[in-house]
Amino acid sequence: MxxxxxxxxxxxxxxxxxxxxxxxxxxxxxxxxxxxxxxxALIRSWKAPNAHFLFFTWENVHQRWLLPNLRAIAYPLFERICYRAANLAIAGTQSAKRILLERGFTKPIAVCPQFGINVRQFTPLPQER
Structure with missing residues (x-):
C-alpha cells in the first residue's frame, strides 16, 4: 500500500x-x-512561461488522503497546480486516463503504454513440433 x-x-x-x-x-x-x-509547474510559469508543460501518470486508482493528514491538503493542491499548468498529460494506461478525467483534467491526454505488447497486433507464430 x-x-x-x-x-x-x-x-x-x-x-x-x-x-x-x-x-x-x-x-x-x-x-x-x-x-x-x-x-x-510553478518554476516553468516564472522562468519559462512559453514552454509547453506535460506530465506522465500511472495513477489508476483514486487515492484519498483524510484529514488531519497533511497529504489531504497538499496533494490535491499540487494536482490543481499541475492541471492548470499542463498543456498535455500522458497516461500509461486507459485506466490512468480515466482517473485524470474523473479528477477534472480537461486538457488533451495521450495514452502511451511503456511496457508490454499489443497482443492483437503481435501474436506468436505457431510452433512446429
Whole structure:
C-alpha cells in the first residue's frame, strides 16, 4: 500500500537549471499530485512561461488522503497546480486516463503504454513440433 511519501520530493536546483536551459518543452515524469510536479509547474510559469508543460501518470486508482493528514491538503493542491499548468498529460494506461478525467483534467491526454505488447497486433507464430 502506498504511503504517499513517494510524492514529497523536490529539486533544489531546478529553477536555475530551467533558467539556463530555456526549454521549449518541459516533460515531468512524476504524478501530478507530487511536489516535484507542482514545483516544476510553478518554476516553468516564472522562468519559462512559453514552454509547453506535460506530465506522465500511472495513477489508476483514486487515492484519498483524510484529514488531519497533511497529504489531504497538499496533494490535491499540487494536482490543481499541475492541471492548470499542463498543456498535455500522458497516461500509461486507459485506466490512468480515466482517473485524470474523473479528477477534472480537461486538457488533451495521450495514452502511451511503456511496457508490454499489443497482443492483437503481435501474436506468436505457431510452433512446429
Amino acid at each position: 502506498p504511503t504517499g511519501k513517494q510524492y514529497a520530493h523536490w529539486y533544489p536546483q531546478l529553477a536555475s537549471a530551467i533558467r539556463v536551459w530555456c526549454p521549449d518543452i518541459i516533460h515531468v515524469e512524476e504524478e501530478p499530485m507530487s511536489l516535484a510536479c507542482a514545483q516544476t
